Amino acid sequence: MHVFHIATAAEWELALASGSYTTSTRGRTLAEEGFIHASRREQVEPTFARFYRDVREPLVLLTIDTDRLGVPWREDPVGDDTFPHLYGALSPSAVVRVQPLDRRGGTGSLTGMFVGEMAWRMGLVLGVMLVSGLGATLGRTTGATWGPFLGALAGLALGGAVAWAVSRRRA
Template sequence: MSSIIYKIVPATLWQDALNSGEFKGASIDLTDGYIHLSTAEQAPGTAARYFAGQEGLLLVAIDAEKLGDKLIYEASPSGTLFPHLYAPLSLDAVLWAKPLPLGADGAHLFPELDR
């Protein structure tokens, strides 16, 4: 598995994380008890399924090796393994955060991702 994983997050929520020094998660993360993350291969599908048409998003790249044993790959209903973080995300593990704009077709335009 790649050592880089991703989080799609509203820019306003990410600014809160920058102000506090850690990302505790979006509302779905807080409800589920872990932070939902994606691999490079999964991120476009995650955007299409859960963030369709939403503007003001960021794609945050995370060094998975810095997350320790709180990062667990778990099977989705389809059997695909998704990374889940059972702790707040320390900003020390963040490599970068880039805008995730919408294209003319309404799909998000991703930067080149490390796979």
């Protein structure tokens, strides 16, 4: 059987280096909680929406093969449902798949996420260049020697400010 766990990419990298994953859930360790929280596949997106939606660092979805676990696990009641809990440190050898999570909690290919992010950034760069060129063109109409330079500088400042504001809102 497979169960799933949402982890930060940084914590998972530490687990790979140390040979042991001990984060129970966001902001809580195995020692504090007594177990590692996991989910069945249909519980992953609701768990992401409730506990991880505002996390800005990269997240990964760990697919855990319960037959490979070296620690006990069981489904425990939580409210009106049950959730899988691992009662000990997770060995990376029990993880059969690691997938990056997008900002909606879905799994996509790393290539697809990279291309999407790069397209977004290139769009911002092209927008700043367009505003800068427009500023230089308008600066030429003043007839001053420094007009095009000052116009381009103003365009860059305006475009950069807009790009910064948009990227902050997107994050």
